[in-house]
Amino acid sequence: MVSLSMSNQAPGVTALRSSARVLRLCFVEARPAVLAVSTLRFMTGAVLALPVSPVPEPAKVLQGATAWVLSIFAIYLLNGVTDVTEDRVNGSGRPIARGDLAPRTAATVAAVAAVLSIAATAGLPPVLTWIVGLNLVLGYLYSGPPFHLKSGSTGTVMVLCASGLLSYWGGLTAVTGGQSLSTPTGLIVFAVAATCWMTFVGVPAKDLSDIEGDAAAGRRTIAVTCGERRSRHFMYVAALTLAAALGVAVVFFRVPLAGVCLAMLAGTVAVIAAGRSAAKGGSDQQRRPYRAFMVTQHLVHITALISNI
CATH class of the missing domain: 1.10.357.140 (UbiA prenyltransferase)
Incomplete structure (x- = not known):
């Protein structure tokens, strides 16, 4: 009876494990x-x-x-x-x-x-x-x-x-x-800065390590159309510009995002350093700017949450 019970349960257990693996x-x-x-x-x-x-x-x-x-x-x-x-x-x-x-x-x-x-x-x-x-x-x-x-x-x-x-x-x-209700100025400033960081820094950072595959798939990314060097320089300028613009906005609008400014500035330094390293290395090093960008994203948001809770 025990063997029969286990046998009956086996298909269900197998399906459950398969579903868990897929998820x-x-x-x-x-x-x-x-x-x-x-x-x-x-x-x-x-x-x-x-x-x-x-x-x-x-x-x-x-x-x-x-x-x-x-x-x-x-x-x-x-x-x-x-x-x-x-x-x-x-x-x-x-x-x-x-x-x-x-x-x-x-x-x-x-x-x-x-x-x-x-x-x-x-x-x-x-x-x-x-x-x-x-x-x-x-x-x-x-x-x-x-x-x-x-x-x-x-x-x-x-x-x-x-x-x-x-x-x-x-x-x-x-x-x-x-x-x-009126949207807080701090939220507007943060949302615009973080979204611009995601797009104008994150997009070229990701494209740097994907040039070969993107070209093979017919994608026309900045890195494919303009080349790796120009894409890296665009990423540097975007990161520096956003960090500076956020600092100016925080002072001008007097919003409590000073910690976020420091986090983005640190991320800018990390992204530029990673980009310069990637220019001299292989495929794994080409992923470093994107990793630095992604860590900065997390850090900026966590800083905003901690500062305002």
């Missing part, structure tokens, strides 16, 4: 670091909205953050499905590129996650449903046929800017309950 691989494909910083963006938008907001419901804010991150999960999973060619040429170690996760399976999980992200906004302000839905549309325009806006730098910058600003708007909406 784990999808999580890795969607890039945990991106999911983490996406959560930080939403929560920073919520925290910086507190000066003009009534006391928020923590459960509602967490629900909104969950809906937002599910949409980002769906978007980056679809991106992995459509990036197979360039990822394999670039030697990516993500599950789809290395053959551990079937693109069709990943696409199915992405579709389910997209539906869940909309469903997760139930009971929240209707505006938040529109924010999550618009983010999903942008994600599809970026990666999906026939648009593939990722193929050029202009489309990439447009989508990333819009998605970045939506994340902070989502946090603001979750805290204010969708009420038409």
